[in-house]
Amino acid sequence: MRLLEYQAKRLFKEYGIRVPNSYVVRSIEEARKYSNELGFPLVAKAQVRVGGRGKAGIIKVCRDVYELDRTVDSMLGSDVKGEIVKSILLEEFIPHDRELYLSIFLDRSKRRYTIIASNEGGVDIESVGDKLVRPVDIFNYDANESVMDEVASYLGLNEGSIDFINITKRLLRLVNEKEAELAEINPLAVVDSTIIALDAKIIIDDNALFRHEELRVFEEQGIETEARKSGFSLVELDGNIAVVGNGAGLVMSTIDMLSDADGRAACFLDVGGGATLDNIYKALTLISRLDKVKAILVNLFGGIVDTSIVAQAIMNAYKDNVINVPLFARIAGRNADIAKDMLRNSRAMMFDSVEEAISHAVNAVKG
Amino acid sequence: MLVNSIDIFSILQGNASDDNYNKKPVIVQGMTGKFGSLHTRLMYEYGTNIVAGVTPGKGGQSFDGIPVYNSVKDALKDHKAEISVMFVPAPYFLDAATDALVNGIKLLVAIPEHVPVRDTLKCIELARDNDAVVVGPNTPGIIVPGVMKLGIMPAQPFSKGNTVVISRSGTLMYEISYRLTLAGFGQRLCLGIGGDPINCLTLIECFELIRNRNDVNSVVVVGEIGGSAEEQLAEYIIDTEFKKPVVAYIAGRSAPKEKRMGHAGAIVYGSYGSAESKVGMFAKAGVPVAKRPAEVPVLLAEKMGAYQADHDK
Numbered sequence: 001m002r003l004l005e006y007q008a009k010r011l012f013k014e015y016g017i018r019v020p021n022s023y024v025v026r027s028i029e030e031a032r033k034y035s036n037e038l039g040f041p042l043v044a045k046a047q048v049r050v051g052g053r054g055k056a057g058i059i060k061v062c063r064d065v066y067e068l069d070r071t072v073d074s075m076l077g078s079d080v081k082g083e084i085v086k087s088i089l090l091e092e093f094i095p096h097d098r099e100l101y102l103s104i105f106l107d108r109s110k111r112r113y114t115i116i117a118s119n120e121g122g123v124d125i126e127s128v129g130d131k132l133v134r135p136v137d138i139f140n141y142d143a144n145e146s147v148m149d150e151v152a153s154y155l156g157l158n159e160g161s162i163d164f165i166n167i168t169k170r171l172l173r174l175v176n177e178k179e180a181e182l183a184e185i186n187p188l189a190v191v192d193s194t195i196i197a198l199d200a201k202i203i204i205d206d207n208a209l210f211r212h213e214e215l216r217v218f219e220e221q222g223i224e225t226e227a228r229k230s231g232f233s234l235v236e237l238d239g240n241i242a243v244v245g246n247g248a249g250l251v252m253s254t255i256d257m258l259s260d261a262d263g264r265a266a267c268f269l270d271v272g273g274g275a276t277l278d279n280i281y282k283a284l285t286l287i288s289r290l291d292k293v294k295a296i297l298v299n300l301f302g303g304i305v306d307t308s309i310v311a312q313a314i315m316n317a318y319k320d321n322v323i324n325v326p327l328f329a330r331i332a333g334r335n336a337d338i339a340k341d342m343l344r345n346s347r348a349m350m351f352d353s354v355e356e357a358i359s360h361a362v363n364a365v366k367g
Numbered sequence: 368m369l370v371n372s373i374d375i376f377s378i379l380q381g382n383a384s385d386d387n388y389n390k391k392p393v394i395v396q397g398m399t400g401k402f403g404s405l406h407t408r409l410m411y412e413y414g415t416n417i418v419a420g421v422t423p424g425k426g427g428q429s430f431d432g433i434p435v436y437n438s439v440k441d442a443l444k445d446h447k448a449e450i451s452v453m454f455v456p457a458p459y460f461l462d463a464a465t466d467a468l469v470n471g472i473k474l475l476v477a478i479p480e481h482v483p484v485r486d487t488l489k490c491i492e493l494a495r496d497n498d499a500v501v502v503g504p505n506t507p508g509i510i511v512p513g514v515m516k517l518g519i520m521p522a523q524p525f526s527k528g529n530t531v532v533i534s535r536s537g538t539l540m541y542e543i544s545y546r547l548t549l550a551g552f553g554q555r556l557c558l559g560i561g562g563d564p565i566n567c568l569t570l571i572e573c574f575e576l577i578r579n580r581n582d583v584n585s586v587v588v589v590g591e592i593g594g595s596a597e598e599q600l601a602e603y604i605i606d607t608e609f610k611k612p613v614v615a616y617i618a619g620r621s622a623p624k625e626k627r628m629g630h631a632g633a634i635v636y637g638s639y640g641s642a643e644s645k646v647g648m649f650a651k652a653g654v655p656v657a658k659r660p661a662e663v664p665v666l667l668a669e670k671m672g673a674y675q676a677d678h679d680k
Contacts, residue, residue: 002625049625050625051624051625082623106484106564106565108564108565108593108594108595108596108632109594109595109596109599111488111491111565112488124637126637126638126639179483179484179485181484181564205483205484205485206481206627206631207457207481207482207483207484207631208483208484208485210457210458211483233627233629235626235627235628235629237623245538246538247536247537247538247539247629248536248562248591248628248629248630248633249534249535249536249537249538249539249540249562249589249591249618249629249630250536250538250539250542250618251628251629252536252591252592252618252619252622252628252629252633253539253542253616253618253619253659253660255619255621255622256618256619256620256621256658256659257659258621259621260658260659265621268622268628268629270629301538301541301542301545302521302538302541332545353661355659355661
């Protein structure tokens with residue numbers, strides 16, 4: 001779960017990592033009200049979970065109320081790489097001398113946590129050549145003293161080094177206690193001898209949320225979260241063909257083949273291991289809520305899948321008006337002949353190969 | 368290399384001279400649950416020698432005539448087993464793994480999905496301290512076609528042979544093995560390493576297990592976006608001059624960045640974890656990457672033909 005900037009900064013504050021004064025606003029009225037508290041100039045930052053916000057033009061310095069009005073008006077409700085801006089963080093403007101980069105993240109290949117620091121803050125760390133990467137032990141803070149000293153001296157922090165080391169220790173504690181996969185401060189601003197986190201990015205291990213009820217408030221409400229509660233996994237995409245299957249790899253693979261055939265997926269939907277009547281019906285119900293869906297592509301594989309049950313679920317969904325778009329399926333399993341027969345007079349078609357199902361789906365949305 | 372000293376094949380099947388060759392005793396943790404009981408039956412039907420089950424609080428009961436114990440520790444007092452298949456819910460994964468590993472299980476197949484990364488990291492340490500191999504979590508398990516099945520895969524797609532399939536995905540392992548079966552490439556072993564960001568048994572460790580085996584003549588790697596396991600494997604193939612023909616498939620090349628595609632591990636950050644990076648590294652290692660599952664046996668046939676021609680020179 002990736003937190004929004006303001007949510008991550010709330011955690012920073014809780015852990016004693018200094019952040020600028022700020023308010024979250026969801027309307028022009030709120031923005032005006034809180035701008036009085038903050039004063040001008042201030043920084044308006046759209047709250048979305050996508051990277052590169054600076055480049056996307058959704059972080060703006062406002063010098064007066066007119067600029068604020070205009071900025072808030074254009075940001076709220078706008079679509080940034082498929083995500084709608086619902087809130088804006090208004091933040092005091094902090095003049096600073098230097099921008100640093102600091103992150104602690106789980107290095108999958110080394111199978112341990114790693115600290116990355118750089119003098120080039122404020123840009124994408126991937127593009128930065130000059131950076132220090134060191135392993136850290138998030139379970140035993142004291143074991144990291146020498147690494148911290150090394151990082152502080154690498155960054156050339158003299159009077160600020162005590163403050164920096166404190167922040168790093170707190171970040172380590174946050175990563176450990178909240179089970180984060182990543183905690184990133186970019187940029188980390190140096191103002192005289194103090195250090196302030198101007199941005200905040202935290203990714204929490206979704207699978208650890210059962211141990212962190214306190215983080216549930218940050219969960220995004222929407223179709224993806226709802227799918228998760230049914231044991232599915234759904235990712236909204238920007239095409240018009242809904243892709244459903246059993247198994248994440250199989251669904252990804254189906255979407256790859258679909259895009260090779262010039263089709264575009266409206267969503268990724270993995271119904272997990274059990275392709276049961278209830279599950280398939282529930283999956284179709286979720287899909288029905290995505291207006292952009294013009295066709296459904298189903299790819300199920302498994303020796304123990306009874307395809308006639310899947311066909312029954314599809315028939316029921318049409319009968320109950322849950323779905324009203326054509327459906328193209330490749331279902332490998334038992335009773336395929338019975339299933340084909342059942343679907344003969346419906347808007348669903350069954351094929352022996354996924355390639356055939358895909359080409360029919362692509363043709364159907366061409367209209 | 369962590370598992371150099373452990374021969375997974377001998378744990379799985381034993382030696383031809385053993386009384387219980389191909390019938391090694393297996394324990395099922397979480398046997399009485401809905402999922403565990405269904406798959407206990409299916410594994411048993413396939414020929415897996417399941418001797419005991421474990422469900423805390425249900426010790427003393429039995430399931431299909433198989434005795435149930437409160438812990439692996441208790442089960443191992445009555446049975447000599449080195450293999451356990453685990454079906455417990457994710458929050459109990461670490462407790463169940465600890466019970467298995469400190470009490471003598473040498474091969475643990477961990478089926479549960481949604482295990483916190485933290486617990487997987489701890490499990491890796493436990494496995495190391497106890498000289499054991501853990502496969503998973505979030506894996507369909509292991510199948511030795513014609514011999515035994517340790518996991519949730521259907522039996523139909525697989526057939527006996529000399530190809531090894533190593534996969535990060537479950538259903539794709541079935542799908543691709545089925546294509547191989549249809550094309551006449553039977554399998555010596557199919558193993559799911561799991562769809563999580565961190566797998567207890569890594570791709571490279573799997574390659575170490577098979578590199579010197581005469582009964583393995585080719586390898587198929589089913590990878591996906593996220594992390595750099597495939598890139599590391601490609602480097603390993605180059606650095607250690609791995610000779611057996613290898614073919615790969617990578618799922619997720621059309622997925623958007625920073626979106627977790629179903630598997631906890633299937634996520635791209637920047638170029639880290641992207642399909643292009645994986646395909647590029649595999650190309651350097653001489654490993655062809657199929658565009659779709661159906662292409663895997665075609666590429667494998669080409670690769671093996673070339674390998675044979677090279678050998679005959």
